[in-house]
Amino acid sequence: MFLKKFAIAGAMAALMSTSALACEISARVSIVGNEFPAIQSVGAGAQACTGAEVKTNLTADHQKINLPGMQGNPAEYTSAIIANSSIVALMNEDVIRPLDDLVAKHGQGLKKNQLITIDGKIMAVAFMANAQHLVYRADVLEKIGVQPPKTYEEMLAAAKMIREQGIMENPVGGAYAAGWNLAEEFVNMYLGMGGSHFKPGSAEPNINTEAGIKTLEMMKALSDYMNPDFLTHDSNATNAEFRAGNVALMNMWGSRAATLVSADGVAQEVVDGFAIDGPMTVGGGSIPASTLWWDGWTVAKNISDEEAEATFIAMMNGISPAMMANEEIRTQAVWLIDGYQPTDAAKGVFAAAGMNTIPYPMLPYMGLMHTALGNELVDFMKGDESAEQALKDAEAAYIAAAKEKGFL
């Protein structure tokens, strides 16, 4: 907690010194969002505004609280920092406002590709791109004499060599925690296998397919090279394994990889061997087994126009081009902000975009599919049931949920 506060304070100080433009607001601003470093910087930038209070609530549980916090009138949160998956829940319940007028008034300096436009209306302002891609230990791969894997099959082969040569017992890392993380890995791998989660043009599930079975088999094969506790490991725990030098190969978020080895107490060999590459393909496909993400901010619907304007101004200050002069902030993410010069840490996400990785689907019913996958695939991963049964269960769980929500 102390470190986090310290980091925010550091980012604030850096911002104060770099942003020459003063930011004046006249109404309250309250921001809810995820907690990774880049978002901390955006929150700190918004808080640099003076004239009224700017509150932030940045937590990994943001998606559990942002919708209830915006449904009231007036809404508790005037802005939610979201990604392409989580904006859907806010759109479904109609709690965010179109930003066209505010963009026209205060949005100078925004690039066209930052504007998330749905049916001709600007609903969010994106500030960074994200994707999962390969993070590896160059020194370990050198020791076994292989190139960084381009496919998951090569990753398995390298993992086998690392284990057999006694370098590491469980060389593969993966955020396979039951729930959201496990489902995300399935979504990645399934798209890489050429699958599509829904039947074309409908909300009917389409995962109990040959590609689905191959996806699960690959995930299972990878998990054999993971820490046996993999079903409890989220991104944070997986990164901790990498930092501790227990893992040599993993598929990790760009937004977390950039600052992976800058934590305290990471062994020197891990810092030196740390390397990033693009996402991997699987099963002979050409589209990577990954998804493209953007992170952006929205403005609540149920607030006064003054608050909306203040929020917009503060959030614009949180993504001001002046921040790009700060080396530390610049490495935190692949920013979409004007004036951003990519750092080495951005290589993986750029490669993902260059390889035509599919963006995470923004469908109204994708969240239900994600939840169903996260709960129903664990039996297969534990080895308690067949891949067919797990996929059948996931489809059944999704159908029950989709019926309840009126999608089927």
Added chain:
Amino acid sequence: MKHRTFFWFFLPTGLAMLLFIAMPIVSVVTQSLFTPHEAVLVTVETCTPFSCAQETTIDQEATAALREQSPMGRFVGFDIYTDRGHLAFSEVAQAWHSSDSFGEFLKQLNNLPFYRAMGFTIVFVFVVTPLVIAMGLLIALAVNTVNARLKGIVIFFSLLPFVITPLIGALVLFWMIDSRGIIGTALQWMAGDPSLSLKASTGLMWISLMIYGVWHAAPFAFVIFYAGLQTLPMDQIEAAQIDGASRLQRLRYVIIPHLMPLVTFVALIQLMDNFRVFEPIVGFNASAHATSLSWAIFNDLGGETRQLSSAAATSVITILGVALLLSPVLVRTWRDYKGKV
């Protein structure tokens, strides 16, 4: 007491109960009978930093009109209760017909979220509750014999597990039993199996959760029993001693009968608490191995798309479950009461 006096005495409590117990129950029952409207979907052009594409989204105006018409949503009766996420009537019937043996039927039943949650919850309730009572009694008897000067500090430390916020307590234990944690590593060394992991095996995870349950709640039972022990009739104990009763016999025939009403009380509270087991499952990240009804509610509300009706139905089932579980104890208390009048 006069009826009038009773009325005025009871009024504040009654109002609070109406406001904080009855009304939420009515609300949750209502929510479980209604679901959101049929989604009106449209395909529109969506532009993101990566590309513009035709994507499906919800038609806000049409949805707003539907909500205006019937704000409660669609009335679906007990449909949510019988769907796969809850009692799963049709899935259970199908499992019954398609399975050759009872074991196979149970296996298929365990594949349905509700029955899987019930399976763990029931085992948890009936293992943890008696153990908590036994442990609490043992600690109380032990502390009662401690030198008066040390008593304060011993009581303080015995109470600690109950004082710690449940989620924090669960996290502390979670890291200790990690395969790289102090208990996890010690177990690996003792078993001589470096790949042993408490978190990777369903059976061991269940045991860990139950140990946590006992660890956390035993101090509660201890405090109650310890208070009870202070009211022990010394003349009865002395009489038993003169009659030649051994220590064990005194415990069996004097102390335990004296504490019996308290045992009932602790059992009642613990049955209720353990049926709602939740924090350790979240703290231990154990949802791959064990789920409970409370966890199911949390999961319904925690996804990117919230399922309020489903969560409401599970809540109603939880209330019914608690009532069912408590009914034998309540009936007994009622009979005792009537016997006295």
